[in-house]
Amino acid sequence: MLASQRKKRILDILGAEKQVLSGKLSQRFGVSEDSIRRDLRELAAEGLLQRVHGGALPVSAALAPFETRKNVQIDSKRAVSRKAAALIQPGQVVIIDGGTTTTEMIKQLPSDLPFTAVTHSPGIAVGLVDFPLVDVILIGGRLYKHSVVTVGASMLESINRINADLFFMGVTGVHKNAGFTTGDYEEASVKRALSARAAETVVMASQEKLNSASAFAIGPLSLASTLVVDGELDAELSALLKKQRVTVI
Structure with missing residues (x-):
């Protein structure tokens, strides 16, 4: 051969x-x-x-530039975004990661939902401007252009003052062995730090992210309390998530 x-x-x-x-x-x-x-x-x-x-x-398909990724699996992203947005309750403090899926999620929010949004994504912050009952806290730092989010020491120092109810975490890969992964070392560290500041971490995974991996580990599947997916998971991944007590929506 x-x-x-x-x-x-x-x-x-x-x-x-x-x-x-x-x-x-x-x-x-x-x-x-x-x-x-x-x-x-x-x-x-x-x-x-x-x-x-x-x-x-399998390599994650979610590593293209931001503008390209906005049009990847768009129907799948909208489906998981609708389910994820429904998890936010009035009065909660919610950390919202940057990324194309969370960008879709904020479009699904009711206009009369009062909560506090904490984000290191300028795009997410601007996207919430027209929600009159949402108080927006934008965390500054060095701009990581691939995902259009801030990273760095000043960003990490700022989030240490926050105790949130939910963290909506973006990932590029969800795999039974690799866990949750992303394509940048520093961004992986930031996601771990944000998860540590929230009572619950919610991961939204459109189809191209399932059963794939990127170079840098965010953490094991048990890092999430909830995984929101479009469609059915394969039996092995589903069983592992159940064992790790991760709720699948």
Whole structure:
């Protein structure tokens, strides 16, 4: 089998099984693990998978620039956004992450819902300007342009003064082994810090984020109290979430 044929087959297996292990692929194709690792390196360089220790996971499709991502799985994002918006109760303090899914979520909010929104996303803050009963607290810092959110030491210092009811956290990947992931190291740290300031963390995952992974870990699936998804989860991921006591909507 040619290397090109083998790599195509690896992607087929990855799509079906949601992960591949170098050792098992070596046995399956009758080639050395060095050959398999080379295949995985080349596929990762093409952006076709996410390498992890011992193998690879499906790569998240949610790593494109912000303007591009706004139009990815838009119907799926709207579906999860409607369900997520209904979780906000009057009078709550709610941290809202940046991202295209949370941008859709605030569009679903009732105009007469009174709550306090805390965000490090200038776009989310501006999007809430026309909601007269929403008090908006915008956390400053260095602007991370890919997700249009602030990061950095001053941002982290500011959030330490907040005790929120809910945190709506954006992710680029949800995977049974990798947990919640994103494409930037500093942003992953910020998301962990925001989650620590809320009583409950809600993750909204449109279809392209399920069973995929990005380079930087935010935390295990147990970091979330609620996962809002569009459609049915596969049996293995569903069972794991139930074991971790994560409510699935």
